[in-house]
Amino acid sequence: MRILIATDAWHPQINGVVRTLAMTAAAAKPLGADIHFLTPQSFRTVALPGYPGLRVALPAPGRIAALIAEVDPDSIHIATEGPIGLLVRRYCRKHGRPFTTSFHTRFPDYVSARAPIPVSWIWAALGRFHGASRAVMAATPALAGELRQRGFRNVVLWPRGVDVGLFHPRATDLGLPRPIFLSVGRVAVEKNLDAFLGLDLPGTKVVVGDGPARAALERTYPDAVFLGARTGEQLAKTYAAADVFVFPSRTDTFGLVLLEALASGVPVAAFPVSGPRDVIGDAAVAALDDDLRSACLAALKIAPAACLEFAASLTWEKSARAFVTNIIEACAAEARSANTHIAGPRFIA
Structure with missing residues (x-):
């Protein structure tokens, strides 16, 4: 066909x-x-x-x-x-x-x-x-x-x-203070990155991706690390180096980045909106909370093994x-x- x-x-x-x-x-x-x-x-x-x-x-x-x-x-x-x-x-x-x-x-x-x-x-x-x-x-x-x-x-x-052959746990060190809170995606207004970057969190906030809002966000949040766009092995290694994946978008229909993070053994923190709720369902692999800071801290306690088991079924x-x-x-x-x-x-x- x-x-x-x-x-x-x-x-x-x-x-x-x-x-x-x-x-x-x-x-x-x-x-x-x-x-x-x-x-x-x-x-x-x-x-x-x-x-x-x-x-x-x-x-x-x-x-x-x-x-x-x-x-x-x-x-x-x-x-x-x-x-x-x-x-x-x-x-x-x-x-x-x-x-x-x-x-x-x-x-x-x-x-x-x-x-x-x-x-x-x-x-x-x-x-x-x-x-x-x-x-x-x-x-x-x-x-x-x-x-x-x-x-x-x-x-x-x-x-x-999700491609579990590419996205999987591996020993990677970004050389940044831990815990590392990572966000991956287009750096644009609809991704609601201010909600993540404005949080008072321990460790380091890292953003992977590029887009029209990047320059303004870099000026507003000098404590965050912007790595630009990454693909392939470089992106997979960055996921694996993170402790929590933060998904601040309230409008995405389905974030593939959620599955890539989970396949890397990284739990998710997000708002309790339809996009992440639909992807994750009732699985104990994410912390969903209207208080995104609370979600980020709660996600630190989630076992990576649960994330890996969840992602393995989504091919x-x-x-x-x-x-x-x-x-x-x-x-x-x-x-x-x-x-x-x-x-x-x-x-x-």
């Missing part, structure tokens, strides 16, 4: 969407799915205003059509609601091609943090975008429930995974299987609605 994923988020961006798509494609191959990508690499890009590190594609309809024809996919999945996603959606609607979508980010919350646009307007636009989708894939049950309450149809689950193979199954079921639903018979794609159960 040949699947084309259209995405506005792609390398060299470092974020959960890019990592999810790349890991899903690799894990889907043994399942009989050949995943191709339609990304900003095929188009001219411009820097996003106020966010120079993030570039946005300027796709043309003709080029979009040519790239889709080149892949000749059995199924099209639209991963993002940006310029590429919009034009691929328009192509599918024009040519009567069914498609699936995924809901990765709470854009209404992010946009409202930067611009005076009513959140209801943004949700209405997202509802229209996903309205024709055969399956809207959400990472967690809580997000799926919220989307259904907001009128989204055909909502299904697509859970996330990218399971995530990829859910994604491919959603695609297959969407194709079957389309066939039934059209009252036609098509051969099912090859899939290893």
Whole structure:
């Protein structure tokens, strides 16, 4: 089965969407799915205003059509609601091609943090975008429930995974006073890093990542250590050097960084909001508290072994299987609605 994923988020961006798509494609191959990508690499890009590190594609309809024809996919999945996603959606609607979508980010919350646009307007636009989708894939049950309450149809689950071969405990020393409280992610206003960096904590507060808010935060919190963006082994070693992973975001739908920290044997401190609650559930691997300082100190008492056991059950193979199954079921639903018979794609159960 040949699947084309259209995405506005792609390398060299470092974020959960890019990592999810790349890991899903690799894990889907043994399942009989050949995943191709339609990304900003095929188009001219411009820097996003106020966010120079993030570039946005300027796709043309003709080029979009040519790239889709080149892949000749059995199924099209639209991963993002940006310029590429919009034009691929328009192509599918024009040519009567069914498609699936995924809901990765709470854009209404992010946009409202930067611009005076009513959140209801943004949700209405997202509802229209996903309205024709055969399956809207959400990472967690809580997000799926919220989307259904907001009128989204055909909502299904697509859970996330973690690479335990890369993220695991190891002897690492950052040469900083302990305990080390670590945060990893985009350094931007929506990540609510002030709530972490402003805490009175023992040891050292460390931030990994880059973004438009970094310079201002470095000036405001000179006692914190900003290491910039890290990937691969360098990132994995940084996780392993930490004592507590702090996740101050109140808007993330699913923080892959939570799973990466837990796979490294590092407990989590966060606010008791839907993102971390959905990832962690009732597992004793995190301290969730409206008082983030109390959560950070409580997390120091959590056993690393519990974190490792929890993360071991969340694999990218399971995530990829859910994604491919959603695609297959969407194709079957389309066939039934059209009252036609098509051969099912090859899939290893």
